[in-house]
Amino acid sequence: MYVPLFTSTYDDAYAMIGLVDANNFYVSCERIFQPHLESKAVGVMSNNDGCVIARSAEMKALDIPMGTPAFKLETLRQRGEIHLLSSNYELYGDMSGRLAQLLRDACPDIAPYSIDEMFIYLDGLSDRQCQTLGESLRRRIHRGLGLPVCIGLATTHTLAKLANHAAKKQPQYQGVCLLNGQDALTASLLAQTPVSEVWGVGKRLAERLAIGGIHTAWDLHESDIKQLRKRFSVVLARTALELRGTPCLHMNALDQPRQRIMTSRSFGQSTGVKAEVHDALRRHAQRSAEKLRQQHSLTRAVMLFLNTNRHRRDQPQYFPQALIPLPSPSDDTRVILDAVRQGLEQIYRPRYRFMKAGVMLLDLVDAEQHQLSLLNAPAHHHPLLMATVDDINQRMGQGTIRFGMTDNDAPWQLRCAHRSNRYTTRWDELMKAGTHPGAIAACTSRT
Amino acid sequence: MTSQLPVAPALPLTSQPLPFPPLHGRAGFSGFPSPAQDYEPRTLDLNVRLIKNPSQTFYLSATGDSMEGWGIFDGDLLVVDRSISPRLGHILVAMLDEEVLIKRYALHHGIPHLCSAHPGYPPLPLEDADCQVWGVVRAVIHEYLR
Ligand SMILES: [Mg+2]
Numbered sequence: 001m002y003v004p005l006f007t008s009t010y011d012d013a014y015a016m017i018g019l020v021d022a023n024n025f026y027v028s029c030e031r032i033f034q035p036h037l038e039s040k041a042v043g044v045m046s047n048n049d050g051c052v053i054a055r056s057a058e059m060k061a062l063d064i065p066m067g068t069p070a071f072k073l074e075t076l077r078q079r080g081e082i083h084l085l086s087s088n089y090e091l092y093g094d095m096s097g098r099l100a101q102l103l104r105d106a107c108p109d110i111a112p113y114s115i116d117e118m119f120i121y122l123d124g125l126s127d128r129q130c131q132t133l134g135e136s137l138r139r140r141i142h143r144g145l146g147l148p149v150c151i152g153l154a155t156t157h158t159l160a161k162l163a164n165h166a167a168k169k170q171p172q173y174q175g176v177c178l179l180n181g182q183d184a185l186t187a188s189l190l191a192q193t194p195v196s197e198v199w200g201v202g203k204r205l206a207e208r209l210a211i212g213g214i215h216t217a218w219d220l221h222e223s224d225i226k227q228l229r230k231r232f233s234v235v236l237a238r239t240a241l242e243l244r245g246t247p248c249l250h251m252n253a254l255d256q257p258r259q260r261i262m263t264s265r266s267f268g269q270s271t272g273v274k275a276e277v278h279d280a281l282r283r284h285a286q287r288s289a290e291k292l293r294q295q296h297s298l299t300r301a302v303m304l305f306l307n308t309n310r311h312r313r314d315q316p317q318y319f320p321q322a323l324i325p326l327p328s329p330s331d332d333t334r335v336i337l338d339a340v341r342q343g344l345e346q347i348y349r350p351r352y353r354f355m356k357a358g359v360m361l362l363d364l365v366d367a368e369q370h371q372l373s374l375l376n377a378p379a380h381h382h383p384l385l386m387a388t389v390d391d392i393n394q395r396m397g398q399g400t401i402r403f404g405m406t407d408n409d410a411p412w413q414l415r416c417a418h419r420s421n422r423y424t425t426r427w428d429e430l431m432k433a434g435t436h437p438g439a440i441a442a443c444t445s446r447t
Numbered sequence: 448m449t450s451q452l453p454v455a456p457a458l459p460l461t462s463q464p465l466p467f468p469p470l471h472g473r474a475g476f477s478g479f480p481s482p483a484q485d486y487e488p489r490t491l492d493l494n495v496r497l498i499k500n501p502s503q504t505f506y507l508s509a510t511g512d513s514m515e516g517w518g519i520f521d522g523d524l525l526v527v528d529r530s531i532s533p534r535l536g537h538i539l540v541a542m543l544d545e546e547v548l549i550k551r552y553a554l555h556h557g558i559p560h561l562c563s564a565h566p567g568y569p570p571l572p573l574e575d576a577d578c579q580v581w582g583v584v585r586a587v588i589h590e591y592l593r
Binding site: 035036097098105140145423427430432433435436437439440442443 | 514546581
């Protein structure tokens with residue numbers, strides 16, 4: 001059957017698409033080098049506004065939501081019931097690069113999608129072989145990097161995402177789930193999935209779909225493609241086709257705007273000229289910043305990556321990435337561009353011909369929510385807010401409006417007071433291994 | 448132009464190729480052999496020698512004196528490869544009771560044990576111990592001048 005909606009892309013050449021997603025990535029990175037944090041409630045905090053940005057399963061079980069300010073957790077922390085760490089982006093960025101490299105070594109092609117999510121592209125394997133490969137990759141990542149991951153495999157990006165979700169939530173899959181789009185497994189899984197959880201279907205669209213009787217992913221799967229296109233959009237029609245196992249959406253179309261924003265593109269022609277690479281990254285950064293402001297979010301970290309063409313075996317290969325944390329959450333294009341410039345300085349090397357460049361904005365926070373949280377912490381870079389607070393305090397008496405911290409210095413110490421060592425990027429912060437029990441403790445007490 | 452952004456260092460060499468590819472870079476290319484090839488300047492790169500699986504190799508620092516018998520001194524740099532399956536005779540980094548320890552994986556009375564080079568620390572039978580292997584030590588770097 002000829003599908004007019006089908007758009008041929010680079011990725012479509014592959015028969016099977018996998019989505020590898022690390023579980024509680026930031027916390028898992030910390031646990032590799034601090035094994036005693038295993039099975040404890042661990043949270044990672046943003047550096048300057050002191051909110052929870054990552055949680056271990058144990059922390060989630062305590063019903064501590066994302067974005068909780070640190071000071072609200074101080075009692076729990078002091079009682080030793082939870083561990084709070086400052087974010088260690090240098091470590092997370094390095095572990096992300098290692099994960100990408102491990103996958104690149106094992107698969108015909110990969111595409112990073114977020115700091116801890118990567119698409120893998122497989123070809124020439126049966127479903128069963130893909131399943132086996134997925135299982136062995138998962139074991140290798142766990143042993144080689146210490147990272148727990150889940151893998152979803154399917155013929156399309158949209159199904160791979162759903163498969164990944166199932167692999168993560170349903171223990172019977174043991175971390176690897178393959179959906180071929182045709183079988184009973186796909187059908188039953190789609191029937192259980194609310195349509196709002198399908199990639200690219202937002203809450204508002206889901207409400208409109210519900211009126212039309214489309215409640216689950218399966219309902220969408222069964223809908224008439226032409227009708228979807230006419231009544232909703234081409235993208236939704238493509239999404240429905242993807243659920244049937246027909247690849248027609250590029251990875252870039254599958255945004256998760258609330259969590260992270262990514263813009264990437266192949267160069268028309270590969271280039272090693274720094275100015276050209278910078279120019280492409282700048283354009284991606286500007287586009288990402290626009291998307292960020294459209295949805296009223298702020299970003300806490302900027303990640304960029306470059307790829308050489310791995311299919312040109314005659315050319316030297318280089319797949320660097322850089323992660324630049326921002327001093328405070330921002331939607332300012334200039335700040336993001338400055339981070340991109342810094343990142344490029346770190347990773348650019350002459351004599352490599354780059355084929356693809358991308359910019360990701362990570363650890364997004366709702367702008368409004370952030371403004372509210374600022375009322376709970378000093379913010380010397382928000383003069384207007386400070387002036388307002390000062391004004392009210394002068395008129396109504398000192399202490400009418402007070403910052404949530406009892407000790408005014410506390411939040412500034414907190415910034416990276418609980419940051420773990422940068423175990424993989426600094427010689428003087430390496431992990432220690434004792435030659436006998438107590439050796440490390442003895443060494444620490446000596447100094 | 449000043450920037451308030453913190454400057455982070457580049458990724459370590461373990462996850463990158465050498466900063467510059469050879470000028471006549473022919474990575475993985477087998478075309479006409481160049482007669483000049485054998486005379487091209489080469490560099491001996493310790494990374495290539497000591498690191499076989501860059502993405503899965505980590506550096507650790509040894510602490511304590513009870514592995515001196517096997518050539519590991521306090522402050523030595525351990526090159527730990529997590530991609531290797533531990534075999535008898537390997538030096539391992541292992542987690543025992545929440546401690547990260549360097550041990551030798553060896554037979555003791557015919558049974559696999561985690562052994563120390565010090566009489567004060569008797570071999571631990573692997574089966575009893577709540578032990579998890581962290582990685583295999585591929586090399587130890589002892590710097591005489593620092
Ligand atoms: Mg994840």
